[in-house]
Amino acid sequence: MYKAVPVSQDTWWAGVNDRDTDLFESLWPLPQGVAYNAYVILGEKTAAIDTVKGFQSGGYLDKLKEALGGRALDYLVVNHMEPDHAGVAAQLKQLWPGLRLIGNAKTLPLLKGYHRIEEDVLQVKDGETLDIGGHVLAFYTVPMLHWPESMVTFDTTTKVLFSNDAFGSYGAHEGGLFDDEKNRARWEGEMLRYYVTIVARYSGMVQTALKKLGGLDIRCIYPAHGTLFRKNIGQAVELYDRWSRQETERGLVVAYASMYGNTRRMAEAICKGASEGGLKDIYLHDAARSEMSLLLSDIWRNRGLVLLGCTYNTLLFPALESLCSKLVNRMPKNRLLGLAGSYSWSKGALAALQAFAETVKLEKIGPEVEVFASPTDADLEQCALLGKNMARAINA
Ligand code: FEO
Numbered sequence: 001m002y003k004a005v006p007v008s009q010d011t012w013w014a015g016v017n018d019r020d021t022d023l024f025e026s027l028w029p030l031p032q033g034v035a036y037n038a039y040v041i042l043g044e045k046t047a048a049i050d051t052v053k054g055f056q057s058g059g060y061l062d063k064l065k066e067a068l069g070g071r072a073l074d075y076l077v078v079n080h081m082e083p084d085h086a087g088v089a090a091q092l093k094q095l096w097p098g099l100r101l102i103g104n105a106k107t108l109p110l111l112k113g114y115h116r117i118e119e120d121v122l123q124v125k126d127g128e129t130l131d132i133g134g135h136v137l138a139f140y141t142v143p144m145l146h147w148p149e150s151m152v153t154f155d156t157t158t159k160v161l162f163s164n165d166a167f168g169s170y171g172a173h174e175g176g177l178f179d180d181e182k183n184r185a186r187w188e189g190e191m192l193r194y195y196v197t198i199v200a201r202y203s204g205m206v207q208t209a210l211k212k213l214g215g216l217d218i219r220c221i222y223p224a225h226g227t228l229f230r231k232n233i234g235q236a237v238e239l240y241d242r243w244s245r246q247e248t249e250r251g252l253v254v255a256y257a258s259m260y261g262n263t264r265r266m267a268e269a270i271c272k273g274a275s276e277g278g279l280k281d282i283y284l285h286d287a288a289r290s291e292m293s294l295l296l297s298d299i300w301r302n303r304g305l306v307l308l309g310c311t312y313n314t315l316l317f318p319a320l321e322s323l324c325s326k327l328v329n330r331m332p333k334n335r336l337l338g339l340a341g342s343y344s345w346s347k348g349a350l351a352a353l354q355a356f357a358e359t360v361k362l363e364k365i366g367p368e369v370e371v372f373a374s375p376t377d378a379d380l381e382q383c384a385l386l387g388k389n390m391a392r393a394i395n396a
Contacts, residue, residue: 004063005177007228008158008220010042010135012067016052016059017172024170028197028293032190033172036060036084037224039162040067041155044133047075047102049153049162050224054087061091072096075122075132077139078103079164080150081110085224090115102130104141106149129156142166142209144202152213159219166209167236169194169226180231187227188239189297194225195243196296200330206244210237243300246333250394251281251302252387255295257288257309257317262374263342269380270306270340273387279304279394288319296326299335304365304394306386307356308340309349316341316352324356336393337362338386340369365389 169191341350
């Protein structure tokens with residue numbers, strides 16, 4: 001992606017691939033990199049839609065200038081102030097001193113805080129439009145997608161929705177930018193991973209935004225990360241609707257933590273019981289070793305979840321504790337939950353999982369199993385029964 005790419009009438013992609021950052025937000029691995037999509041619209045006036053992460057400014061500015069073809073940049077629309085999108089705002093203002101920045105009331109303090117910019121800021125209200133000559137841009141606030149000031153920009157002329165984090169995905173572009181140029185399984189997996197790590201906590205606000213934007217005649221959805229949607233925007237909208245309603249598939253995730261393999265034997269007995277109960281989609285994760293974003297993705301897609309952990313220093317084993325904390329943060333709903341724990345010289349794991357269950361208030365499936373030291377045959381039969389009951393409840 002070494003050149004600016006035309007993506008609609010008078011509209012250019014000027015984004016960059018980032019294959020250097022190893023952890024997004026210093027948290028989430030980027031095995032396929034990540035793209036920061038930025039755009040520029042050439043009307044009678046010129047308007048950039050978002051920028052890129054600061055250290056990527058070189059590649060971005062080259063493409064932006066290439067697309068501008070010697071013209072000055074008149075506007076920068078700041079859909080979202082997080083530095084992966086507004087990172088180059090101050091540099092643009094230095095390059096084009098006449099530049100006006102566009103944001104809403106909640107953008108302004110962040111613009112001052114990050115970039116010391118207070119002058120030449122055009123504050124827009126929800127639904128307000130700006131005519132740049134040949135293109136009329138409409139701005140819609142979408143709070144918490146993914147910060148309070150987040151908004152999207154709709155070009156009423158080309159019918160392109162610049163959606164910023166919404167509909168975004170991990171993964172740098174590998175040749176093509178668009179949905180019809182990529183393998184669906186590949187972009188969907190990275191889109192879900194982005195959703196569950198960055199957006200899932202705000203699923204209720206996603207539903208609000210989908211309803212708010214549902215009346216627009218949107219032909220293309222161009223997010224600020226990953227795949228651009230021009231052929232099958234319905235697929236992207238359907239996925240966002242399903243994930244934000246927490247509609248799940250008939251599958252079971254069994255996530256365990258085990259130090260010496262005893263709790264893992266319990267987990268395998270649960271999986272066996274679920275299989276004997278007729279369930280085909282069963283995902284067994286070692287919480288200490290599975291990549292957390294993939295584990296969360298599996299949990300977000302599937303109806304059943306069994307958590308089982310050993311006790312560590314009188315508490316739940318840290319890897320499972322970390323998973324529980326991330327789940328509480330994302331407020332899961334519409335799922336079935338099973339619990340099991342093990343202990344030796346002190347109990348603790350099952351009690352911690354029960355406290356987690358109280359917090360998330362998911363429907364519980366029994367039996368709850370608590371095992372001393374190493375599971376007996378009777379213990380393993382109880383685990384298998386939990387698996388069977390899960391399968392029955394998931395398929396009900
Ligand atoms: Fe991609 Fe919330 O920034």
